[in-house]
Amino acid sequence: MSAKQTNLLQGTLDLLILKTLGTGELHGLGISRRIEQITQGTFVVKPGSLFPALHRMEEAGWLTSFWGESENNRRAKFYRLTKRGKSQMEAETEEWTRVALAMKNALRAT
Amino acid sequence: MSLWSHIASTLRNFFRRQQVESQLDDEVRSYVDLIADERIAAGMSPSEARRTALADSGGVEQVKQAVRDRRAGAGVELLWQDARYGLRQLWRNPGFTVTVIITLALSIGANTAIFSIVNALMLRNLPYAHPERMGTIFTRIRGPIASDERHHVNGEQFELLRENVPSLISAVSGIRPSGVNLQGGSPTESHVQYVHAGRISQHYLDVLGIHPLIGRNFSDVEDRPHGPRAVIVSYALWRNTFASRANIIGQNILLKGEPYTVIGVLPDGATTPLNADVYTALQPAHDGEGGGTNFEAITRLRDGATWQQADAEINRAWSLRTNRYELEDNPGAQVSYYSVPLQQGQAATLRPQALTLMLAAGFILLIACANLAGLTLVRMLRRTPEIATRLALGASRWRIQRQLWVETLLLALLGGAAGVAVGFIALRGLLLLLPEHFLPIASVPLDGRVLAFTLVISLLTSVLFGMLPALTTRKLDLRSAIASRTATAGEHLRLRQALIASEVAITVVLLAASGLLIHTLIHLQTLPPGFNPPES
Numbered sequence: 001m002s003a004k005q006t007n008l009l010q011g012t013l014d015l016l017i018l019k020t021l022g023t024g025e026l027h028g029l030g031i032s033r034r035i036e037q038i039t040q041g042t043f044v045v046k047p048g049s050l051f052p053a054l055h056r057m058e059e060a061g062w063l064t065s066f067w068g069e070s071e072n073n074r075r076a077k078f079y080r081l082t083k084r085g086k087s088q089m090e091a092e093t094e095e096w097t098r099v100a101l102a103m104k105n106a107l108r109a110t
Numbered sequence: 111m112s113l114w115s116h117i118a119s120t121l122r123n124f125f126r127r128q129q130v131e132s133q134l135d136d137e138v139r140s141y142v143d144l145i146a147d148e149r150i151a152a153g154m155s156p157s158e159a160r161r162t163a164l165a166d167s168g169g170v171e172q173v174k175q176a177v178r179d180r181r182a183g184a185g186v187e188l189l190w191q192d193a194r195y196g197l198r199q200l201w202r203n204p205g206f207t208v209t210v211i212i213t214l215a216l217s218i219g220a221n222t223a224i225f226s227i228v229n230a231l232m233l234r235n236l237p238y239a240h241p242e243r244m245g246t247i248f249t250r251i252r253g254p255i256a257s258d259e260r261h262h263v264n265g266e267q268f269e270l271l272r273e274n275v276p277s278l279i280s281a282v283s284g285i286r287p288s289g290v291n292l293q294g295g296s297p298t299e300s301h302v303q304y305v306h307a308g309r310i311s312q313h314y315l316d317v318l319g320i321h322p323l324i325g326r327n328f329s330d331v332e333d334r335p336h337g338p339r340a341v342i343v344s345y346a347l348w349r350n351t352f353a354s355r356a357n358i359i360g361q362n363i364l365l366k367g368e369p370y371t372v373i374g375v376l377p378d379g380a381t382t383p384l385n386a387d388v389y390t391a392l393q394p395a396h397d398g399e400g401g402g403t404n405f406e407a408i409t410r411l412r413d414g415a416t417w418q419q420a421d422a423e424i425n426r427a428w429s430l431r432t433n434r435y436e437l438e439d440n441p442g443a444q445v446s447y448y449s450v451p452l453q454q455g456q457a458a459t460l461r462p463q464a465l466t467l468m469l470a471a472g473f474i475l476l477i478a479c480a481n482l483a484g485l486t487l488v489r490m491l492r493r494t495p496e497i498a499t500r501l502a503l504g505a506s507r508w509r510i511q512r513q514l515w516v517e518t519l520l521l522a523l524l525g526g527a528a529g530v531a532v533g534f535i536a537l538r539g540l541l542l543l544l545p546e547h548f549l550p551i552a553s554v555p556l557d558g559r560v561l562a563f564t565l566v567i568s569l570l571t572s573v574l575f576g577m578l579p580a581l582t583t584r585k586l587d588l589r590s591a592i593a594s595r596t597a598t599a600g601e602h603l604r605l606r607q608a609l610i611a612s613e614v615a616i617t618v619v620l621l622a623a624s625g626l627l628i629h630t631l632i633h634l635q636t637l638p639p640g641f642n643p644p645e646s
Contacts, residue, residue, distance in 0.1 A: 048167075052176045
């Protein structure tokens with residue numbers, strides 16, 4: 001596990017999950033590993049927050065799930081982006097970029 | 111989140127709980143297994159790998175609970191749990207539960223019954239086409255003896271109304287139906303039946319917007335004094351007495367021993383303010399019966415006319431009369447006439463009684479609430495240890511509060527449901543007690559509005575009698591409640607005594623008030639009529 005872990009900001013987790021699923025379907029552990037990888041270990045998602053988020057997003061219609069086989073032949077539940085999830089990702093990415101830029105400028109100004 | 115997918119998820123979580131739960135279990139376990147597999151592959155012993163994988167993921171049950179707490183309909187699920195727990199609690203205290211439900215059933219039932227009458231009299235639309243275009247005429251007298259009420263009209267008034275008020279279709283009827291003997295016309299039919307006969311003028315059914323099912327309305331000739339005797343029968347009478355024979359039209363039947371020709375049958379469900387079984391032509395005249403105010407007028411606004419026009423025409427027409435009886439004992443008075451919606455006009459005389467009864471019933475409900483508040487308060491004190499234990503085990507105060515409210519609500523709804531049944535029976539009883547044709551309506555149904563009313567007062571009672579106990583538990587001191595187990599501190603006791611004392615005081619006031627209201631009602635009913643009625 002990574003030494004330095006940062007608490008996820010509210011709303012960040014959803015966007016990260018949408019982003020990781022943008023490249024293809026993954027199971028829970030896969031999503032968690034991939035988030036760790038693309039944030040270079042800054043964010044480590046525990047199952048206690050990962051699964052509630054996945055289920056909530058599936059209920060919102062952003063994701064669909066299906067049962068499949070993992071790399072080492074174990075039954076696992078995979079998640080995939082839906083059309084609505086994709087547009088949600090685009091909307092949230094835009095919003096995040098805007099906020100991040102604003103924050104960056106604000107911090108530089110002082 | 112789209113509303114539809116939220117609802118769908120809520121329903122799925124609720125009704126296919128088993129499947130949802132087992133899938134959740136599989137998913138979380140497979141997550142742990144995948145981590146364990148990796149660690150075994152990296153050289154860890156299988157048991158060690160599983161143990162660390164479980165520890166790192168924070169426990170299967172905890173993860174599952176985290177998902178459950180956030181999924182759609184989690185609130186509904188908790189509510190359902192509370193409701194089941196509440197029902198078990200009520201079941202375990204049958205004495206308390208039955209007392210509360212019976213008290214509520216009686217008081218809510220009384221309110222339901224009386225509200226049904228108020229509803230039928232004043233709120234429900236009259237069962238006629240375009241009831242908003244139907245009216246009756248009020249007389250406003252300003253002078254030494256002022257009054258503002260519906261007057262009966264005489265023959266001259268009706269004639270002026272019919273001839274000189276083109277904005278209205280006007281009709282009159284006898285004041286109430288009379289009981290007559292009906293005998294099938296042919297000599298072989300000796301069967302005699304007691305029926306209610308109403309007397310109506312030519313356009314009476316037109317004003318009500320009723321067209322005979324078969325046959326026709328009274329004609330001009332039949333409504334003239336000494337015209338041919340004709341009768342229109344109600345659907346129920348036609349079906350029950352005349353076996354729905356279509357050839358009844360043109361046949362003679364005997365009313366009070368005199369032959370009348372049947373000219374029409376009213377459609378099924380058609381009712382009139384007279385609510386009679388047979389209708390004969392009124393044949394209004396200037397003299398005789400028509401010389402006095404013995405008719406009751408109803409009107410319908412013609413298309414394109416306004417009530418203002420109609421009122422102006424009535425005032426003009428009736429000021430031309432030779433017999434202005436309004437001025438006889440009231441010289442110099444100013445008399446004017448105006449139209450009033452038919453429903454309001456008909457309910458006018460019963461309005462004070464009905465509203466008084468409603469108020470009295472409301473007081474009874476408040477008394478019941480005050481008593482139940484005391485009862486639930488005592489029960490809540492008995493449950494202090496249970497509540498303290500739950501709080502000590504980590505239940506939030508909000509959770510406890512909600513539990514108590516859910517129980518109160520359950521009681522109120524059960525009481526409300528029983529109240530509808532009691533109300534139904536009470537209403538039948540009440541209608542049997544009232545004199546026949548006392549209410550100017552054919553039926554008093556328990557319709558949607560009455561049920562909605564009952565639901566609202568049930569919810570209201572739950573708030574009224576649940577508030578006090580719920581407030582006392584809010585201030586529950588956990589340490590002393592656990593330590594003393596039963597008795598609580600003296601300060602609390604004083605507060606409670608004050609509450610109970612004020613409750614008793616309020617109950618006494620309410621009881622006195624409703625007693626007085628009922629007394630008023632009896633007084634209204636038994637006012638001396640000003641003459642000696644003949645012994646019947």
